[in-house]
Amino acid sequence: MITIKNYIKGKFQNPIQGNWLDNYNPSDGEIYGQIPNSSKEDVESAYKSAKSAFSSWSQTTLEERSRILIKISELLEANLDRFAEAESKDNGKPISLAKAIDIPRAASNFRFFGNAITQFASESHESVGQNAINYTLRQPIGVVGCISPWNLPLYLFTWKIAPALAAGNCVVAKPSEVTPMTAYLLGEICNEAGLPEGVLNIVHGLGTTTGQAIIEHPDIKAISFTGGTATGAHIARVAAPMFKKLSLELGGKNPNIIFADCDYEDMLNTTVRSSFANQGQICLCGSRIFVEASIYDKFKKDFVEKVKALKVGHPSEADTNIGALVSKSHLEKVKAYINIAKEEKGTVLCGGNEVTIKGFENGYYLEPTVIEVPNDDCRVNQEEIFGPVVTIMPFKSEDDVLEMANKVKYGLSATLWTNSLKRTMRMSNELQAGIVWVNTWMMRDLRTPFGGVKASGVGREGGFEALRFFTEAKNVCIKY
Ligand SMILES: NC(=O)c1ccc[n+]([C@@H]2O[C@H](COP(=O)([O-])OP(=O)(O)OC[C@H]3O[C@@H](n4cnc5c(N)ncnc54)[C@H](O)[C@@H]3O)[C@@H](O)[C@H]2O)c1
Ligand SMILES: O=C/C=C/C=C(\O)C(=O)O
Secondary structure, X not given: OEEOOEEEOOEEEOOOOOOEEEEEEOOOOEEEEEEEOOOHHHHHHHHHHHHHHHHHHHOOOHHHHHHHHHHHHHHHHHOHHHHHHHHHHHHOOOHHHHHHHHHHHHHHHHHHHHHHHHHOOOOEEEEOOOOEEEEEEEEEOOEEEEEOOOOOHHHHHHHHHHHHXXXXXXXXXXXXXXXXXXXXXXXXXXXXXXXXXXOXXXXXXXXXXXXXXXXXXXXXXXXXXXXXXXXXXXXXHHHHHHOOEEEEEOOOOOEEEEOOOOOHHHHHHHHHHHHHHHHHOOOOOOOEEEEEHHHHHHXXXXXXXXXXXXXXXXXXXXXXXXXXXOOHHHHHHHHHHHHHHHHOOOEEEEOOOEEOOOOOOOOOEEOOEEEEOOOOOOHHHHOOOXXXXXXXXXXXXXXXXXXXXXXXOEEXXXXXXXXXXXXXXXXXXXXXXXXXXXXXXXOOOOOOOEOOEEOOEEOOEOHHHHHHHOEEEEEEEEEO
């Protein structure tokens, strides 16, 4: 049994009220640890710790902040295996994925913002003819809250924490209670890297207790949140009357639009990945696949063949493509959508069933599932499933597919497969999404703005956008 503790003022601490939650291993359904269900008192203690560190951290030179963040990055890389194993065990994702993507990206987040802060600059505006100059200060906000989900645990946790710290804030952070393990281990790394105590505080617990205490805290002045749309709406309702700065990265129901003139093999291989990477539990997965009618039958046959060849297996096996879903309740939710699809006259072309793995019979495994849907209005094409389930349907024209692509309430990302430059430009202009990938998927350059429109969120992360979010602009006007 592993007992996870809160990380407050550089020390590992038990929850003040002594409430604990079970931590499950999705690959075998066993409880393998306990995590604090932190109360308001713990959040207050984390806040006070952050507050007391702020005056010093906000005045720490950019070179020194940068040095510490890059040191954290190096220590994560040095501990790659340990972190990847912990992530895979906690989340159910294949160890190969945690090693190739999750942990390297967490390290990159710290390195990137460690470098970015040394290049961050503010503007000045000369008021010509008025003998005045304005310059803008970019001051850290103070104590900020970072709340992250379970699908890419350390990747998304650090994507918030690194820019917040780089900009000179002190942080109260809460990882998902479903996947707390690597956030817990991060505390050790921060101490080893010499991050001063109190600059980062990590509290564990349920959204409704610990998360709620963070968003309600009157002196936590900004909230950076990634998670579900309903949770984001709730956070906005609580935080808006207190005039907190808010960054909300929420759900998606992303179109993957395939034209006959694409590079077929590249499209096919990438579409398998964009459908099922991380068991389809990535907000950017292309869960609605629209294929131009002239290649629809060929695509259907080739795609289903490739999906059937994916190996569902224990996350620790090197050749596993699809690991376990994150939790029993999530597995049930995804299965319920497969039933809804059938009721809505969808045809399950492959998958649709739970998988039993010998020796791990209580794990949460599901076959990768492809459903042919009769129209785009069905629930499985409109609601976020967030699992290894994609729908496919043909389209006739650019206008038709554009209308379907945009008809959902979400607007996170869209993928387009075509070699026509004009169509690329036309559709990229029209697609209602924060991110459009053309002939690729999930290629990331950390300098670019990242975020969604409509029910997929408010605000942008990444690059200087994140540093702007985590600072307040103050204009100083000097007359001479
Ligand atoms: N847009 C993005 O970048 C992005 C990235 C990853 C996941 N997501 C979305 O996240 C969802 C899946 O993640 P999830 O199930 O962990 O989401 P969730 O909204 O249930 O939880 C996310 C986090 O919010 C916390 N939380 C829950 N209720 C809260 C409250 N009342 N106050 C404060 N915090 C609270 C949770 O404890 C968790 O840490 C999906 O909808 C997915 O699309 C979006
Ligand atoms: O599941 C959501 C994935 C989010 C990815 C990022 O925030 C990113 O790549 O920066």
